[in-house]
Amino acid sequence: xxxxxxxxxxxxxxxxxxxxxxxxxxxxxxxxxxxxxxxxxxxxxxxxxxxxxxxxxxxxxxxxxxxxxxxxxxxxxxxxxxxxxxxxxxxxxxxxxxxxxxxxxxxxxxxxxxxxxxxxxxxxxxxxxxxxxxxxxxxxxxxxxxxxxxxxxxxxxxxxxxxxxxxxxxxxxxxxxxxxxxxxxxxxxxxxxxxxxxxxxxxxxxxxxxxxxxxxxxxxxxxxxxxxxxxxxxxxxxxxxxxxxxxxxxxxxxxxxxxxxxxxxxxxxxxxxxxxxxxxxxxx
Amino acid sequence: xxxxxxxxxxxxxxxxxxxxxxxxxxxxxxxxxxxxxxxxxxxxxxxxxxxxxxxxxxxxxxxxxxxxxxxxxxxxxxxxxxxxxxxxxxxxxxxxxxxxxxxxxxxxxxxxxxxxxxxxxxxxxxxxxxxxxxxxxxxxxxxxxxxxxxxxxxxxxxxxxx
Numbered sequence: 185x186x187x188x189x190x191x192x193x194x195x196x197x198x199x200x201x202x203x204x205x206x207x208x209x210x211x212x213x214x215x216x217x218x219x220x221x222x223x224x225x226x227x228x229x230x231x232x233x234x235x236x237x238x239x240x241x242x243x244x245x246x247x248x249x250x251x252x253x254x255x256x257x258x259x260x261x262x263x264x265x266x267x268x269x270x271x272x273x274x275x276x277x278x279x280x281x282x283x284x285x286x287x288x289x290x291x292x293x294x295x296x297x298x299x300x301x302x303x304x305x306x307x308x309x310x311x312x313x314x315x316x317x318x319x320x321x322x323x324x325x326x327x328x329x330x331x332x333x334x335x336x337x338x339x340x341x342x343x344x345x346x347x348x349x350x351x352x353x354x355x356x357x358x359x360x361x362x363x364x365x366x367x368x369x370x371x372x373x374x375x376x377x378x379x380x381x382x383x384x385x386x387x388x389x390x391x392x393x394x395x396x397x398x399x400x401x402x403x404x405x406x407x408x409x410x411x412x413x414x415x416x417x418x419x420x421x422x423x424x425x426x427x428x429x430x431x432x433x434x435x436x437x438x439x440x441x442x443x444x445x446x447x448x449x450x451x452x453x454x455x456x457x458x459x460x461x462x463x464x465x466x467x468x
Numbered sequence: 469x470x471x472x473x474x475x476x477x478x479x480x481x482x483x484x485x486x487x488x489x490x491x492x493x494x495x496x497x498x499x500x501x502x503x504x505x506x507x508x509x510x511x512x513x514x515x516x517x518x519x520x521x522x523x524x525x526x527x528x529x530x531x532x533x534x535x536x537x538x539x540x541x542x543x544x545x546x547x548x549x550x551x552x553x554x555x556x557x558x559x560x561x562x563x564x565x566x567x568x569x570x571x572x573x574x575x576x577x578x579x580x581x582x583x584x585x586x587x588x589x590x591x592x593x594x595x596x597x598x599x600x601x602x603x604x605x606x607x608x609x610x611x612x613x614x615x616x617x618x619x620x621x622x623x624x625x626x627x628x629x630x
Binding site: 219451 | 480531538543595598
């Protein structure tokens, strides 16, 4: 008995890395396969990582802004003669100021659009800025600069004045993760504006959307606008999701395969509106 | 242990850069290369924990399915660890090839987890691009990682003579 115990112990010692690997791999798989269950997971880790990474991301963005300005000034200054140095410097200052004003004007226009839209919308909303884009190859997410402290919560709708962006999937204290409509986990109840045909828009995992559950005899054409139906309760009814760009017969010969281009440019979105009202339920 | 711990802030910095400056540029999968390095140079429980932590971090920061990347990285660790008994990852070619295969293994496993979750994914091209970029940069990154680890842990690791 002792010999076999010793053998077992020696066997475990010899292969303990493999045993630990298999155990942790199975635990990870368990986490992944039970992910969709409504259990908050990794909150402390998420908060800790958020606290560590968000300041670095902000610093990087600030340094990038400064470096771009300094580099452009440096490039223009190289090779100038003494005679026109002062004039060139003045030109640079004016160019710099002009660029800054242009950027401020653009930013102002974006914010004006956002605030006008938020003010006119028949629901309560708050503006937020994107601070980082999801680094995962398999997911489409962005991080915004508002969290639970600013009233963010899971499943709040995120939009722009152009259309739907996605929904909040994790609300940290000072930042939140938004699942973009193009992520494969996203599903939005919609209808076709022209024919009122109902369906579900899902992300294709890249930069597009797929309109599902539209039967072959349903009336949908290229160019049709797709709007939120308000049925699931996350998005208010009537928000623009996108436009139909391609229709094919699907392999099952029952539904159409329809590609939709998102109305909002999700790859470069900078400022968003978070709808803080919940429980939109259309009776249509 | 400390050479493993130093990988953590590097991975955090990598995640911050990837989420901001290089959001639309394919970067080499640095966390995967760290795990690959730990597997063939230091196959220990610390290496497994590193794979789990880096994978979990990738899932959390990338907004992915929690557990998918950690599962894939541990599998990559295990595969590289077992393969290292047969193959010496001591030349540029074997390191690049190993990194290329590791990205493909990781991609295939994450894809499998997504499919098991009843979701659809069609990003084979992205995985291939990531594999090529990672393979190109792998020899340089692995050499840097080895130098960094050597500074922190002067005791020679497996294959340090190469």
